[in-house]
Amino acid sequence: MDNLKIQEFGEIDFSDPFFDTLKNDYSHGFINWWLKKVQLQDKAFVLYNDNFSTIDGFMYLKLENNIDDINPPLMDGCYLKVGTFKFNPAGTLRGERFIKKIFDVAIVNNVMGIYVTIFDKHDYLINLFKRYGFHSAGVKKSDNGSENVLLKKRQFTGNLEKDYPYINTNNNKYLLAIYPKFHTQLFPDSILITESSSIIHDVSHTNSIHKVYISKIQTLGNLKKGDIVVIYRTADEGKKAYFSSVATSICVIEEVRQMSTFSNKKEYVEYCTKYSVFTSEELNKLYDENHYKTSFPCYVIKFTYNIALSHRPNRKALINEVGLDSEIRWGCLKLTDKQFDKILKLGEVNESFIIN
Template sequence: MDDPFFDSLKTGYAEFPQWFSAKSNEDLYVVDDGKRLSGMLYLKREAGPITDIQPNLPDRVWLKVGTLKIIGKGTKLGERVLKKVFDTAISSDADGIYVTVFEVHSKLIKLFKKYGFVEFATKTTANGIEKVLVRDMNKFTGNLITDYPFIHTNEKSSWLLAVYPEYHSRLLPDSILNNEPKEIIQDVSHTNTIHKVYVGKLSLTRMSPGDAVILYRTSDGLAPARYRSVATSVCVVEEVRKKKDFVNVEDYIAYCKPHSVFSERELREQFLTWPRLYVAKMTYNAAFNRRTTRGSLMDDAGISEQPRWDFRELTHTQFRTILELGQVNARLIVN
């Protein structure tokens, strides 16, 4: 409690020291780089109705974002923490999420609203009046950002897309494999953001916004690919661009750098030396709870050995089977 990180929380909430002590045996999610705290998140599953706000929230299951503070240092830690909120809401089968926040925290309010939260009520305490932002997890707009992390499959295609091992877990931190060192995950934008950029020479123009993508980590060569190559995650396409869609190399770098594993130097070299260059921007919707090997994808999901697995379309049945094999929560799929 003596860490400067807590100063603003103690200033904003007079009861915070007592509250913090009372939560000593409960789960608090903390972002700690070994030198200082840069984030804290407290989540609580509540059975409604919620009556300490006006108007009340109805009698449903709610996930309360009890305490949230992020020091992002210019990275996307806010999005990273928000992904944790959504993951917890899905796993706890919550009907909705709510968070109370003072109006002064405009950037935080803007972030929540971007992902479908709306101003629903106010909460008045001795500390002042807070806005109550609510996300109904059973209503959908059809917009892939405000509906995140849900995946709409009606009239959409699905794809298998390969990622080399050296880039996979830096880009997709929730999908790290059990035998990979956690030190490779750093507090940088491409790790923390909900949005991911895939850069390659393969033509990705068959993909359309809203399409689902199964990301497939290729073999590390330590054993046959049948056992070492695995499907790990599911994403949704936001947009696909070709090299000619960028005004120049600086436009390309500005677009890719916040969400890509590649350095500015690597991005610049790609643009200047690759005649064919394609970029897919995607939302990172869910990590598989069970990594699914190439062998299982062939035997159980019916994916043939040819054509190559670098980029190929999946049937609706194959896509659904892969998600089942990966033990992805079925609630995420909206028909």
């Protein structure tokens, strides 16, 4: 079972020691604020540990207009406020998974921007938000002290991390096939309704915005930084691809490397471990078997997980409606702009994700 839940405040154990630091940071009013949220039946994201016995993360999001309790105020439309946010770091990139949820909610609500207030002492959180395009935009003063206001608006800078999750469609587009056994662990928000969420664990490759995949598909060598990749989940064993293979996600390439370009196994393993579904044993085996090959190389690709398609067009739709050639192998298939746009339409992708 996925341990990241959306729950009403009244369903959350407020006595969990996880909340002690928040009670201390916001000693003026936090308890009353919580009780009010319980009465309103408001909801928040809650991350539990693997056996669901304690809380490891909490995030409350709120839509706001005419925000005048910060300086300077935000008066030009609707913003998403990251109202309360904390997680216990565990070396599993939990922060990135929360960041992706923030962007998902912002896109759905078509907001002007996102803002969060953070005390100076929480430098890890400040750095996390700034990594994904937030910048210092003011201060908020209250009885609890002075907090930094970090703000992100929809814009394109050319920096893949700071622009995340927005996609620049001026680059090349491809369809990339990934086997089911790897797919859902890499793309937890793209899980199929026929899959069990018990295969999603609190591990780095599941939580992360960044992903690493390794393949011998030779056309991967054509991919460049900034290229867009439509993830194509191949059919489960025993099922017909025509109906069960589906496009699930949109990603953006950060880097493509031949395995032979790593100076040694240690460098390669360190590069892959956090973001790859492969075990250490599998990574070592892949390296031993392929690192010396230059004529038929093995590729290591790193990319960002930007969009989970709301509707997943299957192979039938990709052939009949998108116009993909059923007679060729769809390992890493280049798409035309028209084909990509049709996949976005079939996938019901919010236009706010797209920057032309």
